[in-house]
Amino acid sequence: MPLRPWSRDAVPVATGSEASAFDRAAVERGVPERSLMESAGRAAADLAMRLAPEGPVIVVTGAGHNGGDGVVAARTLAARGRSVRIVAVGARPDPDPLLHGWVVPVRRVDDPADWPADAIPGSAALVIDALLGTGLRGEPRPLQAAAIRAMVAAAEAGVPVLALDVPSGVVADTGACPGPSVRASATLCFGWPKLGALLEPGRARAGRVVAAEIGFPPSDDAFGACLLTPAWAARVRPRRDPVTHKNRVGAVTVVGGGEGMAGAVILAARAALRSGAGFVRIVSDAANREVAQTTLPDAPFVPLDSLDAVDDAIARSGAVVFGPGLGTGEGRETLVERVLAHDRPAVIDADALNLLAEGRPFDVESLIAPRAPRLLTPHPGEMARLLGVSVAEVEADRPDAARRLVARSGATVVLKGTPSLVASAGRPLGLSSLASSDLAVAGMGDVLAGSAGAFLAQGAPACDAAGLALLYGARAAHLTGLGAGLAASDVPEALPRALGEDAAPHTDLPFPWLTLDLDAPR
Ligand SMILES: NC(=O)C1=CN([C@@H]2O[C@H](COP(=O)(O)OP(=O)(O)OC[C@H]3O[C@@H](n4cnc5c(N)ncnc54)[C@H](O)[C@@H]3O)[C@@H](O)[C@H]2O)[C@@H](O)CC1
Numbered sequence: 053m054p055l056r057p058w059s060r061d062a063v064p065v066a067t068g069s070e071a072s073a074f075d076r077a078a079v080e081r082g083v084p085e086r087s088l089m090e091s092a093g094r095a096a097a098d099l100a101m102r103l104a105p106e107g108p109v110i111v112v113t114g115a116g117h118n119g120g121d122g123v124v125a126a127r128t129l130a131a132r133g134r135s136v137r138i139v140a141v142g143a144r145p146d147p148d149p150l151l152h153g154w155v156v157p158v159r160r161v162d163d164p165a166d167w168p169a170d171a172i173p174g175s176a177a178l179v180i181d182a183l184l185g186t187g188l189r190g191e192p193r194p195l196q197a198a199a200i201r202a203m204v205a206a207a208e209a210g211v212p213v214l215a216l217d218v219p220s221g222v223v224a225d226t227g228a229c230p231g232p233s234v235r236a237s238a239t240l241c242f243g244w245p246k247l248g249a250l251l252e253p254g255r256a257r258a259g260r261v262v263a264a265e266i267g268f269p270p271s272d273d274a275f276g277a278c279l280l281t282p283a284w285a286a287r288v289r290p291r292r293d294p295v296t297h298k299n300r301v302g303a304v305t306v307v308g309g310g311e312g313m314a315g316a317v318i319l320a321a322r323a324a325l326r327s328g329a330g331f332v333r334i335v336s337d338a339a340n341r342e343v344a345q346t347t348l349p350d351a352p353f354v355p356l357d358s359l360d361a362v363d364d365a366i367a368r369s370g371a372v373v374f375g376p377g378l379g380t381g382e383g384r385e386t387l388v389e390r391v392l393a394h395d396r397p398a399v400i401d402a403d404a405l406n407l408l409a410e411g412r413p414f415d416v417e418s419l420i421a422p423r424a425p426r427l428l429t430p431h432p433g434e435m436a437r438l439l440g441v442s443v444a445e446v447e448a449d450r451p452d453a454a455r456r457l458v459a460r461s462g463a464t465v466v467l468k469g470t471p472s473l474v475a476s477a478g479r480p481l482g483l484s485s486l487a488s489s490d491l492a493v494a495g496m497g498d499v500l501a502g503s504a505g506a507f508l509a510q511g512a513p514a515c516d517a518a519g520l521a522l523l524y525g526a527r528a529a530h531l532t533g534l535g536a537g538l539a540a541s542d543v544p545e546a547l548p549r550a551l552g553e554d555a556a557p558h559t560d561l562p563f564p565w566l567t568l569d570l571d572a573p574r
């Protein structure tokens with residue numbers, strides 16, 4: 053199973069506005085706009101020839117620079133002997149100077165009420181969508197909406213669509229689709245992947261996301277987000293010294309599991325062990341002792357009402373995982389106070405978050421300026437409770453919700469979902485590159501919390517621990533080969549294989565300009 057996505061490291065991700073500001077700054081410092089467009093269009097022609105090695109290509113162009121990229125791609129394909137036609141939507145110069153004198157048939161369409169049915173024939177081998185890029189403002193106007201609908205119809209008839217920079221109709225800042233939007237089989241982003249192609253609903257429209265180096269200056273710290281990839285994980289993950297002992301490689305205490313909820317702590321504890329922790333303790337309801345010790349004899353058991361023993365377990369640990377299956381019944385406040393009084397890196401999950409959301413005994417603001425890193429791992433429902441908003445409001449702007457919880461808590465935040473996000477003060481927003489519907493199964497949150505706890509205990513900063521747990525957990529799930537039949541308890545067993553994989557990320561795209569090759573969502 054080839055390791056995907058391919059990249060050299062984490063990949064900077066630009067919103068449409070950041071990309072436009074960066075474009076302008078590059079041009080102001082003397083980078084010729086035409087040379088950027090030339091590289092963009094030629095990369096598009098390279099990818100088009102790979103996606104459709106033969107047969108006619110239709111390029112749908114708009115009036116802006118996205119359309120210009122499309123004209124360069126059309127001219128390059130024509131110069132390489134391919135049959136290509138432009139469908140020009142809105143004004144472009146005639147003849148277009150970007151054609152460099154090559155003759156490419158152009159069909160102009162100006163009337164939204166009269167979209168020619170044969171403009172995009174079902175016999176086309178590929179449609180290139182160069183209608184709207186980062187310049188889209190508001191809902192596509194009637195003419196552009198008609199062109200988008202024609203491209204959607206072509207996609208539904210089985211013609212592959214290659215979108216340039218962002219599928220037309222998708223807002224490059226947010227992934228929102230205020231009107232009709234193109235369904236691309238692949239999207240080629242110029243310079244950097246656009247945030248809107250990585251966040252839903254834009255992600256589902258973008259298909260495979262490929263990014264190309266086209267001659268921009270370095271982007272150091274210019275953008276607010278980055279894609280966390282397997283190549284990044286392999287670089288930052290903690291590794292054991294050859295000479296060491298069990299307490300030096302990460303001791304974790306998992307605190308959770310009210311009566312009858314032993315499964316959650318066992319999953320988290322097993323995930324911590326399988327993520328490389330050298331010593332894992334379980335603190336849980338006394339009623340769970342037998343099942344915990346039978347299922348996971350490796351982990352010493354401490355009953356959670358023996359508060360002095362709990363203190364002792366935490367004091368001996370490098371990190372705490374607090375909350376899986378905990379329950380929010382009476383008396384839990386004392387435990388919250390006791391556990392969070394420790395100067396220990398902590399993953400705060402599930403019912404520990406629900407207790408904080410109710411201010412029992414204090415709220416997330418009291419976590420600010422902790423002496424040790426805190427990692428909060430809410431799903432959208434828990435996030436909504438913590439912020440006092442609806443789940444719909446969280447889903448409407450997930451990066452904003454994650455950043456707001458960071459501002460309120462001072463902690464690092466993982467907002468689970470597609471994709472899961474990692475937010476931390478002063479760091480770009482991390483997006484997990486390994487989302488899959490296979491992970492939508494009960495107990496995956498417990499596995500994530502346990503795994504993140506293990507990376508924290510091994511010395512990773514909270515944001516790295518979060519990203520590592522997301523990526524290795526998802527990769528482990530993939531390696532099981534169980535698809536939609538995956539159970540959370542399968543994942544810890546596959547974590548060592550994911551962590552031990554020495555395969556380099558793989559791509560079948562042989563282009564020197566390639567900076568990212570990310571599969572379509574499954
Ligand atoms: N400026 C640069 O340095 C580079 C820009 N590049 C390309 O340029 C694109 C951005 O170019 P532009 O800023 O010209 O913007 P676009 O080409 O994305 O869009 C602008 C055009 O869309 C129209 N438009 C905007 N909102 C609309 C709506 N709601 N309905 C219908 N039409 C609408 C505008 O009237 C204008 O004609 C990028 O996405 C990328 O493809 C690349 O060539 C790389 C270099």
Ligand SMILES: [K+]
Pocket residue numbers: 118181182183184185215216217218219220
């Ligand atoms: K486009």
